[in-house]
Amino acid sequence: MNIKRIICFVVFALLLLVSWYFYSISLVRYLFVTIPLALICLFFAFYKAVGKLSPEDEYNSYLKEVLKTYDAVLINVLDIPSVMGRSIVKIANFEDLIDAQIEVRKPIYYKRDTRSTLFVLLDDKQVGVCILKVDNDEKTPFDAWLKEQESAKERFDESILSSIENTTIVKIDNGKAYRISPVRNKNKQTIKDVEVLEKTLANLPKLKDTVELSKTQLFRNLNSRAK
Secondary structure, eight states: OOHHHHHHHHHHHHHHHHHHHHHHTTOGGGHHHHHHHHHHHHHHHSHHHHSOOOHHHHHHHHHHHHHHHTGGGEEEOSSOOOOTTSEEEEOSSHHHHHHHHHHHTOOEEEEEOSSEEEEEEEOSSEEEEEEEESSTTSOOHHHHHHHHHHHHHHHHHHHHHHHHHTOEEEEOTTSOEEEEOOTTTOSOOOOSOHHHHHHHHHTOHHHHTOSSOOSSHHHHHHHHHHO
16 A cells, blocks of 8 residues: 555544534534545545556556657668577666667657557667566567567577688688688689689789688679689
């Protein structure tokens, strides 16, 4: 029982005592003041229990307040923005998401469902995700979307590691070693003729003095010249 409800009960009891006293000394006219006041106190004492909002009403009320208060930084979208390649940070509450938005100074995208709303804050390397729900224990379509994005991120990381393992080292006669990696190209490629590549590297003055070459552009250039 909170302090406000306790105060209402105490005032209600005092007004009943005062009303009984006025009645006992035949000052009935004062009862028209004390009894209504006592009933008002009784109403407010039980107001929270009787007038408690349903979870849906609480959710809609809070969401309405959020959309109105932070309208300047919120963007309603039909399709959820792509988060591929970014680290996903699940944010527990909307207030923390706003704190992050103030730091990165970027808009928050949101999409509504029947019983939940997804908020997405995109940064260069990370994405902050917050899901408001009617029931926090309920699994919503946005939970499924988030799980799918996390799985895609894991597959993307595994693909990067696999590509790194397939990096090719080419050595030429002058003792220089050149690393050719398909990491940024995202497609695994193989060198068809190493001898041709060695000659190509040897005939490129700018490349002869380079210990480690660009992983994407050089790989494409050398492959095209080796064909």
